[in-house]
Amino acid sequence: MSVPYCLGFLEALAILNGEASDLCASYELQRLPDAPDLSTALGLRVEDYALKVIEPARDLPAALWHVNAVPCGRAHLEQVCQRWFFSSQHMQAAPPGRFRALLVAAFLASLDGALGGFSLHAVTMTPPPGFWYAIHWDEIAFESGNERYLLHFSHSD
Incomplete structure (x- = not known):
């Protein structure tokens, strides 16, 4: 399994959970x-997010985000x-249990791979005052030596 495989898995689930x-x-x-450590890497990510993803772009230093891992x-x-x-009403109709x-096990196996x-x-994290990040989110960082990834889930309107 590879990171692109995981991305495809996540993209399909995002579509299913955004439907209806x-x-x-x-x-x-x-x-x-x-970056030299996980905290710095996460800080660089949120700074880049503020500059490249949101409109209008803003220079918001990492310290303003109160990121903690x-x-x-x-x-x-x-x-x-x-x-x-x-999370969506559509996907909550999926049979519980097995x-x-x-x-979930299939996705975790792809992450393991x-x-x-x-x-x-x-x-x-707590985004800076007056800054919109998402309605709600969960994030998990993966770290091995100098290699780091972020698994991000969010809902926005």
Whole structure:
């Protein structure tokens, strides 16, 4: 499995969870910028987001975002995936139990193939006052040596 495979998986689930809703679902797995540590990499990502994604672009230093990453376990990753894969009313109609567990397990297996051996970190932040990031979101960072990725789930209108 590879990162592009994971991206395809996430794109399909974002479409399914955005269907029949006025919310835009964004499910992404992105490589974080090269940096000496995870905190710096996450800070560079939010600074870049403010400059390149939002309109109008803003220079918002990382310190204003109050980004924090704490180690987490696979159970946390599984719970986050379960919540986001079945977040829309459309996907909540999926049969509970085995079907949902298998879908989450298949995605986690693809992540293991792409990022196996990486440590997991739950990422929290408080965007700067007056700045819009999303209605709600969850993010998990993956780190192994100098290689880092961010798994991002969000809903926006």
